[in-house]
Amino acid sequence: xxxxxxxxxxxxxxxxxxxxxxxxxxxxxxxxxxxxxxxxxxxxxxxxxxxxxxxxxxxxxxxxxxxxxxxxxxxxxxxxxxxxxxxxxxxxxxxxxxxxxxxxxxxxxxxxxxxxxxxxxxxxxxxxxxxxxxxxxxxxxxxxxxxxxxxxxxxxxxxxxxxxxxxxxxxxxxxxxxxxxxxxxxxxxxxxxxxxxxxxxxxxxxxxxxxx
Numbered sequence: 001x002x003x004x005x006x007x008x009x010x011x012x013x014x015x016x017x018x019x020x021x022x023x024x025x026x027x028x029x030x031x032x033x034x035x036x037x038x039x040x041x042x043x044x045x046x047x048x049x050x051x052x053x054x055x056x057x058x059x060x061x062x063x064x065x066x067x068x069x070x071x072x073x074x075x076x077x078x079x080x081x082x083x084x085x086x087x088x089x090x091x092x093x094x095x096x097x098x099x100x101x102x103x104x105x106x107x108x109x110x111x112x113x114x115x116x117x118x119x120x121x122x123x124x125x126x127x128x129x130x131x132x133x134x135x136x137x138x139x140x141x142x143x144x145x146x147x148x149x150x151x152x153x154x155x156x157x158x159x160x161x162x163x164x165x166x167x168x169x170x171x172x173x174x175x176x177x178x179x180x181x182x183x184x185x186x187x188x189x190x191x192x193x194x195x196x197x198x199x200x201x202x203x204x205x206x207x208x209x210x211x212x
Contacts, residue, residue: 013051015041017062021104029059029112059112060120066105067127070098074134084141091138093183095164100173107168132157160190
């Protein structure tokens with residue numbers, strides 16, 4: 001007879017992934033031991049191994065879930081039914097929201113992807129490419145001329161992701177710029193350039209400038 005899963009099985013798996021992400025992001029995948037993950041979860045090594053057969057599997061499932069969440073959320077937010085600019089702004093807003101709430105997993109994705117075995121790494125890279133392709137499609141909607149210059153599609157997409165991906169090195173969601181405002185700032189910068197950008201309020205709306 002097959003063993004029945006605990007009602008807490010998924011919660012415990014997610015706890016392990018969250019605690020491991022915090023450790024990996026601070027000290028790196030290679031320098032983190034299973035017993036450190038187990039202590040962070042308040043369990044034993046055997047308890048961790050009950051949910052994941054190896055540290056590599058923890059890393060793989062962590063990145064797989066993170067990428068899938070980004071894809072599903074961004075696809076839903078930037079789907080059809082809106083004009084191209086609104087779709088792009090929605091994409092930026094939800095992406096920033098996920099990056100802010102899942103900062104540790106994002107850092108791990110940027111720094112420790114190469115620690116996965118080649119076949120598992122290919123799975124994650126394929127999901128990353130879907131995110132790039134999604135952005136390319138949005139950028140083509142904003143500027144259809146890009147369709148005639150296929151060699152420029154990826155450079156423009158990667159310029160944007162370069163701005164987005166490295167926010168973790170300086171951004172604090174509890175600071176003076178909340179995620180929603182940051183998303184508006186980033187969208188405005190990419191869509192309209194820096195010169196003459198409006199000053200924005202905390203909720204991302206344009207502020208009234210005092211008369212000179």
